[in-house]
Amino acid sequence: MNKDSQASRRKFLQQIGATSLVAASSPFASLGAQQKAEERILTYEKRISVGEKIRLGVIGFGVQGHFDLASALKVPGVELAGICDLYTGRIENAKELYGKDLYTTRNYKELLDRSDIDAVIIATHDVWHARITIDALAKGKHVYIEKPMVYKIDEGPKVIAAQKKYGKVLQVGSQRVSSIGLAKAKEMLAAGEIGKLNMVNAVYDRQSSIGAWQYTIPKDADASTCDWNRFIEATAKMEFDAKKFFWWRAFKEVGTGVAGDLFIHLLSGTHFMTNSNGPETIFSTGQFSHWNDGRNLPDVMSGVMQYGNTAEHPAFQLTLQVNFVSGTGGQEVIRLIGSEGVMDVKGNTISVKHSIMPEAPGFGGYDSVFTLPKSMQEEMTRDYNAKWTDAQRKRPTKEDVIFRAPAGYDEHVDHFTHFFDAIRNGTSVVEDATFGFRAAAPALACNESYFQKKIIQWDPVNMKLK
DSSP states (O other): OOHHHHHHHTOOOOOOOOTTOSTTOSOOSOGGGSOOOSEEEOOOOOOOOOOSOEEEEEEOOSHHHHHHHHHHTTSTTEEEEEEEOSSHHHHHHHHHHHOTTSOEESOHHHHHTOTTOOEEEEOSOGGGHHHHHHHHHHTTOEEEEOSSSOSSGGGHHHHHHHHHHHOOOEEEOOGGGGOHHHHHHHHHHHTTTTOSEEEEEEEEEOBSTTTTTOOOOOTTOSTTTTTHHHHTTTSOOOOOOHHHHHSGGGOTTTOOHHIIIIIHHHHHHHHHHHTOOOOSEEEEEEEOOSOOSSOSSOSEEEEEEEEOOOSSSOOEEEEEEEETBOTTSOEEEEEEEETTEEEEEETTEEEEEEOOOOSSOOOSSSSGGGGSOHHHHHHHHHHHHHHSOHHHHSOOOOOOEEEEOOTTOOHHHHHHHHHHHHHHHOOOOSSOHHHHHHHHHHHHHHHHHHHHTSOEEEETTTTEEO
């Protein structure tokens, strides 16, 4: 590329090796030591060592179970050993995908009893998460549990205690916390790139029936093909309802709605970037705007949380938003707002725009000085000009910057890589039971706030309701 072309692009491709990155514990090259530029590309060169073989079981082979398994099998040395699901059609689908000899069952306890399974993915409906996790740990299995880690807040300490008791690896499935994009945002925030944090606006909107969980219900759905009795074993008895079975997120009896599905992504990402233990106060409101499909959890929901001043971060306010009929067409962004700029985190693209106040206080313009007597205006103008220099009155400038992950980067595979590395090497996972609970509890408290119409008080250090 010639010099003219280089100048016209105004782009500087900053190559940052992340070979040693594990849960962003090792920082990227320091921002302060690098030349500022309009755009930089994060390169990722993580080498995956193939250690001992890990045999994997899957409990819950729905949408997320399919995605999780496909990502897990991209990590070398991982093999599928069995699948459990309550719907016969998904058992058939599993054999079509992975071979007719694949071990399958509709009873998760039978899968846990197998000695040839080292680890399990738990991707069931929410009400079963804690129970199956504890059973799996007790059987000596490592656990990858989908978010939210628990269905009820009081289940959190039990899961944490079980993980400590049995000493197995547990990682919660909010895969974004393993991304190199969030790792870069975390570093820039800590480096003061946007000044002192004071607010976070987090949005996860959708605009489709599938986005609102109106998944296709199979023609043969009934109480026998869906093993309804086992499905409701952990809940109050109910008559068979195909919607509750296949659209379970929309029903509070078995799911946790937008709070447990999408608020929790925004919370886990925010907590990772800010090193936060969580909020102190939680309030949420919601409404039924479009999807009048029998659901009892809203399709539009907002939350407001207050985070206290701690050694890890200054006090800030977090707003959460999910809109299933958003005219934007859908969007996912966490915007961190500081005293010197904003950082937008959209997937693995991080953009920073700066706005820095001058050292001198404001004077003149949209100000009350023009309402004073003319002689006083002139005297005060002279005083102001004598006290503050031209440089002190100007807004400092700082070049905006964009970071992008390379094409083809997959944070989901990274998340599973951390999980399997922890099993093989004893390293730490990015989202253990404590981290997972500190994200789940405020999300679930949003449902409590919505139904009870009150502010929820939370102790983020001791992880309990006040």
